[in-house]
Amino acid sequence: MPEHIPSELPEGDPFGADTLPYGVFTTPDAPDHPRIGVRYGAHVLDAAAAAAEHGSAYADLLDQPVLNPLLAAGRPVWQAVRAEVRTWLDGPHFHPLSEVTLHLPFEVADYVDFYASEHHATNVGRIFRPNAEALTPNWKHLPIGYHGRAGTVVVSGTDVVRPLGQRKAPADERPSFGPCAKLDIEAEVGFVVGTPAPANTPVPLGDFREHVFGVCLVNDWSARDIQQWEYVPLGPFLGKSFATSVSAWITPLDAFDTARTAPPERTHPLLPYLDDSAAEPGGIDIRLEVSINGEVITRPPFASMYWTAAQQLAHMTINGASLRTGDFYASGTVSGPGEDQVGCLLELTKGKGPYLADGDEVVITGWAPGPNGSRIGLGEVTGRIIAG
Template identity: 75%
Template sequence: MPEQSPFDLAEGDPFGPHNLPYGVFSTADAPDRRRLGVRYGNQVLDLSALPSALPAAIHPHAELLAAPTLNPLLAAGRPVWQQIRAAVHTAVTDPAHHDEVAPLFHPLDGVTLHLPFEVADYVDFYASEHHATNVGRIFRPNDAALTPNWKHLPIGYHGRAGTVVVTGTPVVRPHGQRKAPADEAPSFGPSVRLDIEAEVGFVVGAPSTLHEPVAQGAFRDHVFGVCLLNDWSARDIQAWEYVPLGPFLGKSFATSVSAWVTPLDALDEARTPPPARDFPLLPYLDDADAEPGGIDIRIEVRINGETVSRPPFSAMYWTAAQQLAHMTVNGASLRTGDLFASGTVSGPDPDQLGCLLELTQGKGPYLQDGDEVTLTAWAPGPEGARIGLGEVTGRILPAG
C-alpha cells in the first residue's frame, strides 16, 4: 500500500486548511531543537524549513520562523500574522508546491509537543453568569448569588505565569491550609477537593504602551489566538483563603494549556453576539456597535474517558474584547506572551457545567489520584468545516 500523502485529510478533519494552529515541537533525532510547527490533520508542518520551500512568499520572515518559541512571531503584529498564515495555507492547498513542502511534514504521533509560547503574565476572569451564579449559591447560600459589581465589570485575578504547563504535564495534588466551617482551627495537608475549570485562553501577541488603554476595537491587533485551558482548582484551599483578596494558592499550583494556538482569524465564522445584557455598561465596555464579540466554541469535558459536560462558550456574559479593555483601562500594559483566560465556561443546562463544584453542587466527589481529565473543543468554520482546538489533558498524581 502506498504511503498516504500528508495533504490527504480525512473528511471533516477539524485541523484542515481553515484552521492551521501553531505550536512548538521537537523530534526524536533532535530532542533539544525546538521548532515552530503548524498542525495539519495528523501531521506537523515544520515552519522553520518553510522559507526554503516558499522563498518568495515567506523568506522575509525566516528569522521569526526559526525561533524556538512563538513569542517573536507573536510580537511581529497582525499584518505579519496574516502574511504567514496565507503562505501556510498556500503551502498545504496549492499542488504546485506539494513536492517541496511534503518533506517538511512530521507525523504528529512521532514528535514531542512543548509549551508553545513563553507566558509573560497570566490573568483569569470570571465571565460566565451561569458559573458565577451557581458558585455564588454554593459559597454564599444566604446572600445574593452575584456580587453587586459582577454585571458592571469583568471580574478577574492575576495568576502565576510560571505554573502554566502544556497539555500532558502531570498535575501533582497540592498541599495547603483548609478549614471547614465546623472545624475549630485550620489544618494542613493535600487538597481533598481538587477540581477542574474548563476555560478558553487568549494569547496576546503585539504589546501595548504603558498608560495607554487598549480599546475593544483594537482587540484583533493585539490578540494572536485562542487555546483551551484547564485552571485546576483546590476548592478546600480556595474556600479558606479567598476572603478578602481572592484566589491564591488554591489556583497557582498548575494551569494547563493546549499545545496548539488557533489563530483568531480562523474563528471568524464562529463569531456570535453575547447574551443580552440587562445592565447599562460604561462606555469603554459598551459593545453594542462592535462586531459580535462572542465565539461559538463547543467544549467537551471527559474524565477517565467519560464525557461529563459540554460547556458552550457562546453563553459567556463578558467577551474577550471586553476583558482586554478592562484589563488595560487603568493604563496597565500588555506584553507579548500575556495569557488571559475566560474563567469557567458553563451553560444554563445541567450537562453544560464546566467544573465539578457545579456538577456536584459542591458535594463531590472531586478528582482522585490517577484521574485523567481531557478538554476538547471545536467551532464552526467556513463551508461547514469544523475548527478544532488542541486538546488539554492532565493526570492527577499523589501529593509529594
C-alpha cells in the same frame, strides 16, 4: 523523517486548512532543536524548514523555540505567514503528530484569569452564599478577574501534582495542613496576546484583533478546600497558583470569523469603554467537551459567556496597565444553562463531590463552526493527577 501527506484531509477533520494552529515541537533525531510547527490533520508541518525551502521572508521568525517573536511581529505579519503556510501544505516537511514532542508554545509574560460566565458565577454563588444574592453587585458592571501566576502555566500532558495547603471546614476549630481533598477542574478558553501596548495606553474594544494572536483551551485547576479557606478577603492564591494547563496548539484568532456570535443580552447599562453594542459580535461559538478517564461528563458552550474577550482586554488595560507579548488571559470557567453544560465538578455535584482522585486523567477538547460547514479545531488540553 519528514514526509509528504495528502493536501486534502478526510472530511470533517477539524485541523484542516481553515484552522492551521501554531505550536512548538521537537523530533527524536533533534531533541535540542525546538521549532515552530503548524498542525494539519494528524501531522505537524515543520514551518521553519518549509519557510527556508520557499525562501520566505519569515523563515527566521519561524525557526524559533517559542512563538513570541512571531507574536510580537503584529497582525499584518500573522496574516502573511498564515497565507504562506497554506501554500506549503503539499510539501515534504511533515512529521506524524504521534512521533513528535510538543512543548509550551509561548513564553508566558503575565497571566490573568476572569470570571466571565453568568451561569458559573450564579451556580457558585448559590453554593457558597446560599442565603445571599448569587451574583455580587459589581458582576454585571465589569469583568471580574485576578492576576494569576505565569510560572505555573504548563503545556497539555504535564502531570498535575496534588497541591498542599491549609483548609478549614466550617465546623473545624482550627485549620489543618495537607494535600488538597477537593481538587477540581475548570474548563476555560484562553487568549494569547501578540502586539504589546505601552503603559497608559488602554486597548479599546475595536483594537482587539490588533493585539490578540490566538485562542487555546485551558484547564485552570482549582483546589476548592484550600481556596475556600483563603479567598476572603483578597481572593485566589494557593488554591489556584499550583497549575494551569494550556493546549500545545494556539489557533489563530482569524480562524474563528465564521464562529463569531453576539453575547447574551446585557441586563445592565455598560460604561463606554465596555459598551460593545456597536462593535462586531464579541462572542465565539466554541463547543467544549470534558472527559474524565474517557467518560464525557459535560459539554460547556463558550457562546454563553456574558463578558467577551475584547471586553476583558479593554478592562485589563483601562487603568494604564501595559500589555506585553506573551500575556495570556483566560475566560474563567465556561458554563451554560444546562446541568450537563457546567465547567467544573463543583457545579456538577453542587459542591458535594466527588472531586478528582489520584490517577484521574482529564481531557478537554473543543471546536467551532468554520467556513462551508467545516470545523475549526482547538488542541486538546490534558492532565493527570498524581499524589503530592
